[in-house]
Amino acid sequence: MAEANTGTDEKEVIVVCGANTQVLQMAGSTVGDARRRLADVMNIPPSAQALITGNAVPDDYMLREGERLEFVRPAGVKG
């Protein structure tokens, strides 16, 4: 009998920057890897602070399955 599809992937990490969210298979990669890989597609500024569950992490932090990584987008300047 085939196993039911739980709809989850073991290596998935949620990556957020500003208004945009991506769910990617990045568990085992570092925050720095995520920053470099997603810089263009998610418009991540090089200086954006990285948070895991609201806590600051360095770029060599290794991502774990199910974690939520936010690159804090700088506040808009103009108005």
Next chain:
Amino acid sequence: MQEIKVIGLGGIGTHLIGPLCRYLESSMTETRITLIDGDSFESGNAERQDFPALGNKALVTAHRIKNLFPNLRIEAKPWYITEENAFLCIKDGDVVFLCVDNHKTRKLVCDRLSELNEALLISGGNEYADGNIQVYVRREGKDVCPPITYLHPEIETPKDRSPAEMSCEELSKSGAPQLIFTNLVAAAWMLSAFWLIINQLSGEVPYSEQYFDLKTGMARSAKR
């Protein structure tokens, strides 16, 4: 009396003030709205900003709004917020809509609010096609949510200068291109946050930051 201060009557401010006044005019609370801006409307502003005449932004906007909403108390202060006048312009109990175009002023206003017992700050800012709004609430002398400098070192230690510190030549050269629709969305989110917070019976602040992106059509709130 409810005191509302709108600081900055440029792209975001001019699109925020009309709906705000329309909403307040229909509410039962007596309100005074003070418009604060030291800048002047120029013909080049017309592609993004709503103004019937050239001249100081606070004075011109106040005149326009008074004609549209004669039952509201509207005042204008035709100057920039500075360290010297912030305590005069922003007082205990104020609701402040911060619609400026520099982090120096955002930091100044945030610091002023942190001195107050009761205050609500709603700050908006944008880049060309994306932006964010931030909320800072003070009650009984304590932060209900973090100040707008939290997780935003660019506001905590601003590298830009306030318009009050710039020469006329520098002011005329400043100003990156902006999109009117981005200003409109920022204004709408600021007003939405205002409506949500003042009508929240529990006193809870549902979110302290809201991001939006016109290119992807996405928006995300964050509770810091």
